[in-house]
Amino acid sequence: MDQEHIVKSFDQDLNQIESLIIEMGGLVEAQITDAATALKRRDVELGGKVISGDKRIDALESDIDQAVVRILAQRQPMAQDLRAVVVAPKIASNLERIGDYAKNIAKRTSVLAKTEPIGSSAGTIKRMCALVQDMVKDVLNAYVSRNAETADDVRMRDEEVDQMHNTLFRELLTYMMEDPRAISPCMHLLFIAKNVERMGDHTTSIAEQVHYMVSGEIFDEERPKSDTTSTTFIEPDAAE
Amino acid sequence: MSAYALQEADTEVMAAAKPETEPLIAARNVNVFYGDKQALFDICLDVPEKQVTSLIGPSGCGKTTFLRCLNRMNDLIDICRVTGDITIGGKNIYDPDVDVVALRAQVGMVFQKPNPFPKSIFENVAYGLRINGLVDSKGELKDAVERALTQAGLIDEVHDRLEAPGTSLSGGQQQRLCIARAIAVEPKVILMDEPCSALDPIATARIEELIDSLREKFTIIIVTHSMQQAARVSQQTAFFHLGYLVEYGATDTIFTAPSDERTESYITGRIG
Numbered sequence: 001m002d003q004e005h006i007v008k009s010f011d012q013d014l015n016q017i018e019s020l021i022i023e024m025g026g027l028v029e030a031q032i033t034d035a036a037t038a039l040k041r042r043d044v045e046l047g048g049k050v051i052s053g054d055k056r057i058d059a060l061e062s063d064i065d066q067a068v069v070r071i072l073a074q075r076q077p078m079a080q081d082l083r084a085v086v087v088a089p090k091i092a093s094n095l096e097r098i099g100d101y102a103k104n105i106a107k108r109t110s111v112l113a114k115t116e117p118i119g120s121s122a123g124t125i126k127r128m129c130a131l132v133q134d135m136v137k138d139v140l141n142a143y144v145s146r147n148a149e150t151a152d153d154v155r156m157r158d159e160e161v162d163q164m165h166n167t168l169f170r171e172l173l174t175y176m177m178e179d180p181r182a183i184s185p186c187m188h189l190l191f192i193a194k195n196v197e198r199m200g201d202h203t204t205s206i207a208e209q210v211h212y213m214v215s216g217e218i219f220d221e222e223r224p225k226s227d228t229t230s231t232t233f234i235e236p237d238a239a240e
Numbered sequence: 241m242s243a244y245a246l247q248e249a250d251t252e253v254m255a256a257a258k259p260e261t262e263p264l265i266a267a268r269n270v271n272v273f274y275g276d277k278q279a280l281f282d283i284c285l286d287v288p289e290k291q292v293t294s295l296i297g298p299s300g301c302g303k304t305t306f307l308r309c310l311n312r313m314n315d316l317i318d319i320c321r322v323t324g325d326i327t328i329g330g331k332n333i334y335d336p337d338v339d340v341v342a343l344r345a346q347v348g349m350v351f352q353k354p355n356p357f358p359k360s361i362f363e364n365v366a367y368g369l370r371i372n373g374l375v376d377s378k379g380e381l382k383d384a385v386e387r388a389l390t391q392a393g394l395i396d397e398v399h400d401r402l403e404a405p406g407t408s409l410s411g412g413q414q415q416r417l418c419i420a421r422a423i424a425v426e427p428k429v430i431l432m433d434e435p436c437s438a439l440d441p442i443a444t445a446r447i448e449e450l451i452d453s454l455r456e457k458f459t460i461i462i463v464t465h466s467m468q469q470a471a472r473v474s475q476q477t478a479f480f481h482l483g484y485l486v487e488y489g490a491t492d493t494i495f496t497a498p499s500d501e502r503t504e505s506y507i508t509g510r511i512g
Contacts, residue, residue: 003505003510004510005508005509005510006509006510007509010509076467076468077508078467078471078495078496078507078508078509079495079496079497079498079503079504079507079508080504080508081508082495082496083496083497215497216496216497217497
């Protein structure tokens with residue numbers, strides 16, 4: 001609905017929350033890209049920039065929480081306004097988690113930069129990150145344009161991230177079996193892969209919030225999940 | 241829109257509400273005219289028993305007019321004409337054989353401004369019991385008055401001054417006295433027309449707490465301009481606009497995810 005509120009400052013309050021979410025989302029997108037690039041290029045300096053950049057994201061989450069509490073107290077929002085206000089801190093919390101994972105990737109980058117590259121894993125992770133970053137971009141577009149369909153589409157795309165994670169998991173286990181000296185970098189890469197997989201999960205959670213905000217309906221069906229790493233086992237012989 | 245289409249639309253509005261229990265009050269195709277001007281259009285509304293139903297909408301939308309149809313208060317206005325059916329407990333209250341005085345004892349009303357009689361606190365509550373012949377002795381009358389004052393949450397504040405004039409009480413107390421007066425005759429339904437609009441927040445909270453406890457025994461219909469109040473006190477909410485029932489459903493749904501854009505505009509405070 002494009003209609004304005006009779007009380008104009010109410011619109012300003014809601015717009016402020018939206019702007020904060022957009023700013024936070026934009027920063028998170030950049031953090032994902034930079035963390036992946038730093039890993040691929042073994043760029044410790046860029047990694048450091050990602051680590052320090054996380055503070056601004058945390059501060060924005062806090063700003064959003066405060067704006068939401070104030071608007072609830074002052075405006076007692078109803079219907080679509082109420083939904084827009086209650087989803088904001090949830091979306092912010094998901095974005096903050098994604099930011100944390102990007103920061104963690106950057107931390108591990110400084111260790112990995114000192115070791116030999118493991119196959120093409122850094123490239124695979126960069127592609128995974130690109131997928132997730134695209135999902136974040138699209139879910140933010142869905143948020144701004146109040147488009148539930150785009151949000152639903154993002155929610156379904158996480159399956160691809162899961163599948164890449166599965167592949168990477170098996171690949172890294174195999175490397176570790178072949179050469180115990182690879183265990184240390186492979187473990188870091190495994191955690192990084194897991195981080196990206198979790199970023200995807202948080203993005204689908206944002207998509208569900210956007211869906212609720214737009215339609216007023218809560219998803220009751222489970223989304224398809226393809227992460228099979230919890231049950232993956234590779235026989236030692238298979239690595240030889 | 242043709243009359244037929246209107247009826248269809250209203251049936252849809254009602255079907256969406258789906259009260260789980262058999263409704264106590266059923267309004268069917270209610271039209272109200274003040275002279276040539278039509279104030280309500282084909283209202284169909286089921287009110288479930290022992291729940292609070294709130295009627296909301298901008299000034300002039302017809303919510304008070306509808307409320308006043310439920311105990312035939314509109315009969316008092318010469319130019320007012322009501323068509324359609326309203327049944328309470330299965331009985332059409334517009335049937336010619338209906339005793340309007342008895343109906344109004346069954347369907348009590350509380351108004352915007354507290355309006356105690358210029359009599360003592362005791363007499364305010366006793367009046368309806370006497371004229372409806374509901375008590376046989378002085379002892380019975382005293383018990384009934386005290387019971388009503390207790391149910392209205394007023395007894396602790398007035399037990400030592402029952403002979404004081406009703407008008408000596410504070411606004412909030414006067415409103416609770418009016419509620420005691422309405423429930424003393426043990427009605428089925430209590431109609432409340434903006435009962436808190438003249439009260440401060442504390443007195444309002446007391447009335448809301450009272451409404452919540454009264455729904456154990458009574459079916460309550462409340463007209464309110466406060467969306468927050470409708471959200472707090474009622475289980476069902478009906479939104480009226482320009483004489484039409486636009487949307488009717490569970491209060492939880494109306495205030496979080498209404499289905500009609502006009503409801504959305506109104507409750508979110510947008511121009512509409």
